[in-house]
Amino acid sequence: MPLTIPVSVAGVVGAASAKRKLLICPDINYGREVLAALARSSGGWIGWEATNLRSIAQEIAFVPLAESKRTPGTDIAIGALVNQALDEVLAQRSANRELRALKESIGFRNMIRDSVLELRNAGVSSNVVRAKSASGSALRDLAAILETYEKLLDNSGLIDPAGIFQVAIREFDTEAQYVLDCAVFITPSLRTRGLRARLLDLIKKHGAEVLTTPAPSGLGAQKKKTGSTETTIQVLQSPKDADCFAAASPSDEIREAFRRIIAEDIRFDDVELVATDVDTYGIALDALCQQLNISATMYEGVPLGRTRLGRALDRWIRWLSEGLPADILRQALEAGELGTGGNVPSADLARELRSLNIGWGRNRYDAAIKSLKDAQRAAPTRRREE
Numbered sequence: 001m002p003l004t005i006p007v008s009v010a011g012v013v014g015a016a017s018a019k020r021k022l023l024i025c026p027d028i029n030y031g032r033e034v035l036a037a038l039a040r041s042s043g044g045w046i047g048w049e050a051t052n053l054r055s056i057a058q059e060i061a062f063v064p065l066a067e068s069k070r071t072p073g074t075d076i077a078i079g080a081l082v083n084q085a086l087d088e089v090l091a092q093r094s095a096n097r098e099l100r101a102l103k104e105s106i107g108f109r110n111m112i113r114d115s116v117l118e119l120r121n122a123g124v125s126s127n128v129v130r131a132k133s134a135s136g137s138a139l140r141d142l143a144a145i146l147e148t149y150e151k152l153l154d155n156s157g158l159i160d161p162a163g164i165f166q167v168a169i170r171e172f173d174t175e176a177q178y179v180l181d182c183a184v185f186i187t188p189s190l191r192t193r194g195l196r197a198r199l200l201d202l203i204k205k206h207g208a209e210v211l212t213t214p215a216p217s218g219l220g221a222q223k224k225k226t227g228s229t230e231t232t233i234q235v236l237q238s239p240k241d242a243d244c245f246a247a248a249s250p251s252d253e254i255r256e257a258f259r260r261i262i263a264e265d266i267r268f269d270d271v272e273l274v275a276t277d278v279d280t281y282g283i284a285l286d287a288l289c290q291q292l293n294i295s296a297t298m299y300e301g302v303p304l305g306r307t308r309l310g311r312a313l314d315r316w317i318r319w320l321s322e323g324l325p326a327d328i329l330r331q332a333l334e335a336g337e338l339g340t341g342g343n344v345p346s347a348d349l350a351r352e353l354r355s356l357n358i359g360w361g362r363n364r365y366d367a368a369i370k371s372l373k374d375a376q377r378a379a380p381t382r383r384r385e386e
Helices: 009-013 028-042 051-069 075-090 099-101 106-122 126-131 136-156 161-170 172-177 194-205 250-263 279-293 308-321 325-336 348-354 362-385
Strands: 004-008 021-024 048-051 183-188 231-233
Touching: 021 028, 028 048, 028 172, 028 194, 048 231, 051 172, 051 194, 075 106, 099 136, 106 161, 106 194, 126 136, 161 172, 161 194, 172 194, 183 194, 250 279, 279 348, 308 325, 325 348
Parallel strands: 021 048, 021 183
Antiparallel strands: 004 231
């Protein structure tokens, strides 16, 4: 559906068009696409900045967190605290037997982590969970895990995303004047609940304006309730008749889409490709764009395995998990994913590694290294004897 940005003629469209304006979106990529469409429609996006609620919360909470000497925890650190809380609760005799039986399962631990963090983001306390659960139930243990996690989080000096939102909500009246010191607009597609919804309500009360979709009769100047004249800029045009087709492979489908774009004399910026699998078609699109030297934006990004770094990381993980097989290192060297950073070609290293017949296992690597060192020490002696 088309999206319109209502702005005052004197404030944004006219002389003040270069002033800073925030567009709060579900995510940054969505906002950038909207601003790109705005630039095509109105000629530019000077002053506009796409952001999301988490970024605003981080900016509002920045000074209070620095004063309290608390730092945002990484996903790994937060996950470790949830696992520690889970272990402490399950170590108690009163813990649910079914949960104890699952404590070694990675899937179970991931589920507990997601549940704890979702409860935190929703603003649900352990007391509320405990009040809704029966004694000895798994839900009662979840309340205990949540309570233990919050204590561990406080003692660690870290803060999780929910904690950042809590600080931002608490300090909003003091810090918002420095962060939201400009015109603020909210996309109608932004749907929130829990702590995010509470922060969004505060932003609206601060003066932010929710964007609207145009009436079916069309767009134009409007009158607001206050009586001031407003202008609407249509950002996203109504979609034309969609072309749906299939081909032998995703690559062939992408190529056919490009042929139709060129045949109909449409700008690539005005085209959206919708596919059943973002990874499969995204890889095909990325390959074709690189071949034709065309820029493209992937809403979901390109899979890490598509990049050289991703392939090297995948081989390294396989090398560790499969007992250090030399073939995986050799394949990485032959593909140019690993190297010494010096003048020795990776292909030469791969051939040398093959000749050592290491196989797998650390002991074999140690023996091969010792053999190379012995051969290196013996080489000058042989030259002197000759």
